[in-house]
Amino acid sequence: MHQDNPLITFEQAGPHVTAWTSTSSSPVVSEDPKDDYRYGYLTSPLRQRGLDVTVEYGLSDYIVHAALPDGSSLIISPLQESPSEEPEFPESWTAIRHRDTGPSVYEEIYDSEPGGPDARYGGSVPSLLAAVDTRLDQLGVPPRPERQRSSQERVADAVLHRAGFITAVSFDGERYHRLPSAMTDPTEQRRAVSRASAALQDEGFTVLCDSVLLTSKGRSPIDGTDLPASAPPRVSAALAPSPSAGPRTVRTPLAAGPPPRPVLPPARPSTIPGR
Helix, strand or coil: CCCCCCEEEEEEECCEEEEEEECCCCCCCCCCHHHHCCCHHHHHHHHCCCCEEEEEECCCCEEEEEECCCCCEEEEEECCCCCCCCCCCCCCEEEEEEECCCCCEEEEEEECCCCCCCHHHCCCHHHHHHHHHHHHHHCCCCCCCCCCCCHHHHHHHHHHHHCCCEEEECCCCCEEEECCCCCCCHHHHHHHHHHHHHHHHHCCCEEEECHHHCCCCCCCCCCCCCCCCCCCCCCCCCCCCCCCCCCCCCCCCCCCCCCCCCCCCCCCCCCCCCC
């Protein structure tokens, strides 16, 4: 993938299929992409807001840790208790803010695990990042710099339009694409997504798409050639939101053996002073 090309993720919500485009122009990533264990679509948007970000090993999978300006920490984690049926696509996410020293904090920012308040979003990365961004705004974390739409994004728009997608705008003003509301036949949807996915890859873009949205002949949008051998399979490079702040390098060395488990925040304290 060309460094300045946007990244596109296809999602299905009920009978509707959407395509979200976000740019990785001048991405703020580690010097070695393996340091992010292919969680670049989470680490990059956090670094773009000036945060120090590392990827660590949790109970059974990698987690994203970001240090916040008030001394608390943000931890974004996929489900840690049981493996996903499709490891490349975590089925749910949690985002927790905590602080052990000083005034203790334990705050659930996002929880799409079964039974959680955001369960309806499942493994949706845009929904996760939208919730995290909203809380970071409230905490006074600097926003990402504004930018103009790039020529590469316009190319992606044209490819999606040729495949049958139309432009839409979300309630918070973000542009995205969707298949026409009248197109509810799963076979027809898979054909459209497969056409779009193949054409986007031909243009050099990286695509994140659940295999159920592709025809049997559709090419897999996941490229695992640079996945480190020691990493669990549930990590994939996909979505990296928009513009960049100044570059920042974060190194997370690969462990030769099973990585040690970092101390995670308590399961749930009896009081919640940080809410």
